[in-house]
Amino acid sequence: MLGKTLSLAACAGAIVFAGLVQAGAQSPPDRRPFEASFGDLMTMVIQPRHLKLGLAGQEKNWAYADYELRELQGAFRRVAHAIPVYRSTDMAALIDATMAAPLDAVATAIKSADADRFTEAYGQLTATCNACHQSTGHEAIVIQVPRASSFPDQDFRPRR
Ligand code: HEC
Numbered sequence: 510m511l512g513k514t515l516s517l518a519a520c521a522g523a524i525v526f527a528g529l530v531q532a533g534a535q536s537p538p539d540r541r542p543f544e545a546s547f548g549d550l551m552t553m554v555i556q557p558r559h560l561k562l563g564l565a566g567q568e569k570n571w572a573y574a575d576y577e578l579r580e581l582q583g584a585f586r587r588v589a590h591a592i593p594v595y596r597s598t599d600m601a602a603l604i605d606a607t608m609a610a611p612l613d614a615v616a617t618a619i620k621s622a623d624a625d626r627f628t629e630a631y632g633q634l635t636a637t638c639n640a641c642h643q644s645t646g647h648e649a650i651v652i653q654v655p656r657a658s659s660f661p662d663q664d665f666r667p668r669r
Pocket residue numbers: 546547548549551552555556559595600603604607608634635637638639641642645647650652
């Protein structure tokens with residue numbers, strides 16, 4: 510009896526499923542490119558690179574820090590290119606005006622393999638993230654120097 514009920518239910522399920530598949534075949538679902546918002550891009554490409562750069566510096570892994578800094582610079586360029594205007598603010602200009610100097614300072618610290626200088630410059634960079642959040646009415650978004658890795662599968666220590 511139970512077996513019969515179950516197979517009936519399975520049968521009904523199969524019919525519904527077949528119906529859905531057929532509906533799909535008649536009018537293929539529209540596939541549209543995913544349009545990332547400014548907040549999506551911040552979360553997807555800026556935040557992880559800021560974090561990895563911080564961990565690289567804390568580990569004095571200068572070769573990797575250099576790589577990750579370039580990634581972060583490139584990511585800012587791509588974000589500005591993708592969304593040049595955000596709520597009537599020229600984001601490309603704002604990113605350039607605010608981030609260029611702190612990114613350069615981090616680059617200098619990495620080139621001179623100077624941990625203290627890196628800590629200082631990275632702190633400045635992080636403060637600039639927050640300055641932009643404040644100036645765009647997003648003071649609730651507070652970025653800090655990372656204390657732990659959210660990438661347990663990646664080793665941030667220098668190679669030896
Ligand atoms: C030019 C201005 C600007 C700069 C510079 C900037 N941000 Fe943002 N950020 C924004 C704006 C605007 C938003 C909100 C976007 C939205 O949700 O519409 C945002 C959102 C975010 C969010 C999403 C918050 C969440 O919890 O979902 C994160 C994370 C973030 N920013 C990280 C950073 C980091 C890290 C830096 C520095 C390396 C940085 N941002 C630099 C403007 C900026």
